Amino acid sequence: xxxxxxxxxxxxxxxxxxxxxxxxxxxxxxxxxxxxxxxxxxxxxxxxxxxxxxxxxxxxxxxxxxxxxxxxxxxxxxxxxxxxxxxxxxxxxxxxxxxxxxxxxxxxxxxxxxxxxxxxxxxxxxxxxxxxxxxxxxxxxxxxxxxxxxxxxxxxxxxxxxxxxxxxxxxxxxxxxxxxxxxxxxxxxxxxxxxxxxxxxxxxxxxxxxxxxxxxxxxxxxxxxxxxxxxxxxxxxxxxxxxxxxxxxxxxxxxxxxxxxxxxxxxxxxxxxxxxxxxxxx
Amino acid sequence: xxxxxxxxxxxxxxxxxxxxxxxxxxxxxxxxxxxxxxxxxxxxxxxxxxxxxxxxxxxxxxxxxxxxxxxxxxxxxxxxxxxxxxxxxxxxxxxxxxxxxxxxxxxxxxxxxxxxxxxxxxxxxxxxxxxxxxxxxxxxxxxxxxxxxxxxxxxxxxxxxxxxxxxxxxxxxxxxxxxxxxxxxxxxxxxxxxxxxxxxxxxxxxxxxxxxxxxxxxxxxxxxxxxxxxxxxxxxxxxxxxxxxxxxxxxxxxxxxxxxxxxxxxxxxxxxxxxxxxxxxxxxxxxxxxxxxxxxxxxxxxxxxxxxxxxxxxxxxxxxxxxxxxxxxxxxxxxxxxxxxxxxxxxxxxxxxxxxxxxxxxxxxxxxxxxxxxxxxxxxxxxxxxxxxxxxxxxxxxxxxxxxxxxx
Ligand SMILES: Cc1cc2nc3c(=O)[nH]c(=O)nc-3n(C[C@H](O)[C@H](O)[C@H](O)COP(=O)(O)OP(=O)(O)OC[C@H]3O[C@@H](n4cnc5c(N)ncnc54)[C@H](O)[C@@H]3O)c2cc1C
Ligand code: SF4
Numbered sequence: 001x002x003x004x005x006x007x008x009x010x011x012x013x014x015x016x017x018x019x020x021x022x023x024x025x026x027x028x029x030x031x032x033x034x035x036x037x038x039x040x041x042x043x044x045x046x047x048x049x050x051x052x053x054x055x056x057x058x059x060x061x062x063x064x065x066x067x068x069x070x071x072x073x074x075x076x077x078x079x080x081x082x083x084x085x086x087x088x089x090x091x092x093x094x095x096x097x098x099x100x101x102x103x104x105x106x107x108x109x110x111x112x113x114x115x116x117x118x119x120x121x122x123x124x125x126x127x128x129x130x131x132x133x134x135x136x137x138x139x140x141x142x143x144x145x146x147x148x149x150x151x152x153x154x155x156x157x158x159x160x161x162x163x164x165x166x167x168x169x170x171x172x173x174x175x176x177x178x179x180x181x182x183x184x185x186x187x188x189x190x191x192x193x194x195x196x197x198x199x200x201x202x203x204x205x206x207x208x209x210x211x212x213x214x215x216x217x218x219x220x221x222x223x224x225x226x227x228x229x230x231x232x233x234x235x236x237x238x239x240x241x242x243x244x245x246x247x248x249x250x251x252x253x254x255x256x257x258x259x260x261x262x263x264x265x266x267x268x269x270x271x272x273x274x275x276x277x278x279x280x281x282x
Numbered sequence: 283x284x285x286x287x288x289x290x291x292x293x294x295x296x297x298x299x300x301x302x303x304x305x306x307x308x309x310x311x312x313x314x315x316x317x318x319x320x321x322x323x324x325x326x327x328x329x330x331x332x333x334x335x336x337x338x339x340x341x342x343x344x345x346x347x348x349x350x351x352x353x354x355x356x357x358x359x360x361x362x363x364x365x366x367x368x369x370x371x372x373x374x375x376x377x378x379x380x381x382x383x384x385x386x387x388x389x390x391x392x393x394x395x396x397x398x399x400x401x402x403x404x405x406x407x408x409x410x411x412x413x414x415x416x417x418x419x420x421x422x423x424x425x426x427x428x429x430x431x432x433x434x435x436x437x438x439x440x441x442x443x444x445x446x447x448x449x450x451x452x453x454x455x456x457x458x459x460x461x462x463x464x465x466x467x468x469x470x471x472x473x474x475x476x477x478x479x480x481x482x483x484x485x486x487x488x489x490x491x492x493x494x495x496x497x498x499x500x501x502x503x504x505x506x507x508x509x510x511x512x513x514x515x516x517x518x519x520x521x522x523x524x525x526x527x528x529x530x531x532x533x534x535x536x537x538x539x540x541x542x543x544x545x546x547x548x549x550x551x552x553x554x555x556x557x558x559x560x561x562x563x564x565x566x567x568x569x570x571x572x573x574x575x576x577x578x579x580x581x582x583x584x585x586x587x588x589x590x591x592x593x594x595x596x597x598x599x600x601x602x603x604x605x606x607x608x609x610x611x612x613x614x615x616x617x618x619x620x621x622x623x624x625x626x627x628x629x630x631x632x633x634x635x636x637x638x639x640x641x642x643x644x645x646x647x648x649x650x651x652x653x654x655x656x657x658x659x660x661x662x663x664x665x666x667x668x669x670x671x672x673x674x675x676x677x678x679x680x681x682x683x684x685x686x687x688x689x690x
Binding site: 043044061063087089090091092093094095118120121 | 429430431433434435440448449450451453454455456457458
């Protein structure tokens with residue numbers, strides 16, 4: 001239940017080595033969007049595009065493979081992609097829209113599709129939702145403080161950020177690698193994340209994340225027919241190499257446990273909020 | 283004593299209105315009264331004291347058919363008051379939104395008048411269905427333009443003081459252009475179909491004529507410099523209509539130029555800017571269906587001219603010192619004039635002279651000399667929008683409310 005419905009789950013990475021270097025994990029999101037663009041499944045996708053301010057992305061309607069690649073990589077910062085979805089259907093003129101996001105974003109889009117108040121045309125124009133796993137996220141000031149105060153790295157010199165095995169790892173343009181325990185970052189987590197129950201973006205067409213697969217690979221869960229067809233077309237085109245996911249301790253077991261942990265954290269947070277009289281979103 | 287024929291509400295027009303006709307024994311109208319009975323809505327009053335940004339948002343809600351014309355006239359009145367001039371691409375997109383509003387309203391009007399020309403019960407079902415589909419197809423394309431340009435098909439939030447909130451992408455521009463080509467073809471078929479209906483009808487050619495002037499400021503957008511500030515007047519209905527009883531029941535004001543009614547709308551624009559000569563109700567019908575073509579061509583030109591990377595708005599720095607600003611948008615039904623005084627960012631005075639306010643007295647006169655049975659057909663030719671036109675409280679000179687029941 002905590003992982004939602006999925007038609008398959010496996011360990012995957014892109015075959016294009018250059019793309020792998022630019023991506024966060026297995027290059028799944030970037031490859032799938034490019035495949036969807038080329039297949040005509042989407043006309044563009046809302047992604048988190050870097051801006052002039054280092055590590056503070058903005059939602060962006062990418063309509064070319066180059067733009068999609070430019071937005072690859074995880075930014076541990078709130079990026080309101082949903083906001084841009086409506087614009088994609090309006091001034092960008094997209095009839096088939098893709099979007100990437102963690103649970104809170106994909107869930108919001110599904111709600112807009114169900115109850116399209118103020119979101120006319122969106123229900124039938126949302127063509128592809130790619131979900132990324134997510135435990136928590138930060139405001140820009142929060143992530144800046146973590147990197148500069150805890151890692152002691154100037155945010156302008158950060159090349160990549162990653163969370164793995166209980167550590168938040170910052171790699172710098174100078175080739176350094178600085179780790180701090182994730183639990184030190186908890187004070188900076190945006191509070192909404194503690195209420196959030198879903199690790200694996202259960203409402204997406206395809207969900208992906210690093211948990212459950214070795215470094216450089218991704219766990220991929222096609223969930224809907226759209227997701228299944230797109231993923232299969234990418235495999236058939238030789239874009240991905242796949243292998244069965246490890247069912248054991250570092251594979252499915254870990255994924256399920258961490259998803260359950262996030263679920264339990266949400267239940268507990270909501271109880272605590274209710275006890276002190278704070279409203280809960282669900 | 284003349285016979286009096288009353289019809290209320292007049293059907294297949296926007297909003298609620300009433301006809302009170304004095305006829306002779308042959309049923310010919312000798313005195314026509316056409317007026318609004320839509321409840322008063324007080325937009326101009328509740329805007330006072332509100333931030334200027336609220337004016338286009340609020341006045342857009344005057345009407346669900348023509349929200350865009352009100353937003354456009356409103357922002358332009360505010361811009362004129364505070365001294366702001368939007369950049370070229372912003373004005374192009376704004377004009378496009380306004381035209382698109384017209385391009386969806388005119389086919390809707392055709393649907394409303396189909397039965398007046400035998401196109402309804404008893405008409406060839408397939409032809410009727412095709413005609414309906416064509417109208418709805420045109421409306422869909424036009425509404426989509428507003429979605430893209432204005433951010434929302436109905437009450438477009440992106441028509442803002444200073445310009446338009448955003449430009450459009452090249453992809454959007456290309457898609458709109460391709461849709462406009464489809465519209466062009468549909469509009470041609472629609473015009474042929476409507477002209478055929480008009481030709482086959484046996485309404486007299488001079489039905490609904492009058493001798494008043496036309497008033498139009500621009501063919502496709504609106505031009506505040508063409509507003510006759512010195513000669514226009516607004517009158518209370520009780521002074522205007524043939525009896526005080528009618529005047530008190532009327533919820534609309536009367537707008538005049540040099541003390542005389544004027545005709546606004548598609549025929550007025552065609553007469554003023556295209557040398558059109560046909561008069562009366564049928565003249566208006568013909569001018570209206572032809573205007574779809576004018577609109578679609580101008581829309582294509584706008585897209586051609588549009589630089590999708592150009593700025594579409596300017597930063598608004600001034601907050602106004604109470605100068606009277608005027609914004610005019612040539613709506614589907616004619617010149618829609620908004621006036622605003624903005625002081626320190628707040629609306630201090632607001633006035634809307636919407637198209638049908640100009641046309642009420644003109645329609646009333648145009649009814650005279652024709653059989654009362656044609657009265658609704660004549661009224662519909664003017665495509666009145668009564669929802670827009672109700673905006674007053676009836677006060678006597680001491681500012682005492684004359685009719686409490688008019689106030690909602
Ligand atoms: C805040 C956050 C927390 C995460 N937490 C976990 C976790 O706990 N466990 C786990 O396994 N995976 C987590 N992920 C997902 C993981 O980091 C990778 O994004 C995911 O595996 C996809 O990798 P990829 O190589 O396929 O994607 P890429 O090909 O690199 O593409 C990533 C895509 O995500 C978009 N993106 C990046 N940042 C954001 C953002 N902030 N908001 C919206 N879209 C964004 C990019 O624009 C790009 O399109 C998290 C991601 C984010 C953004
Ligand atoms: S934890 Fe939940 S609310 Fe927070 S960013 Fe991730 S998906 Fe969104």
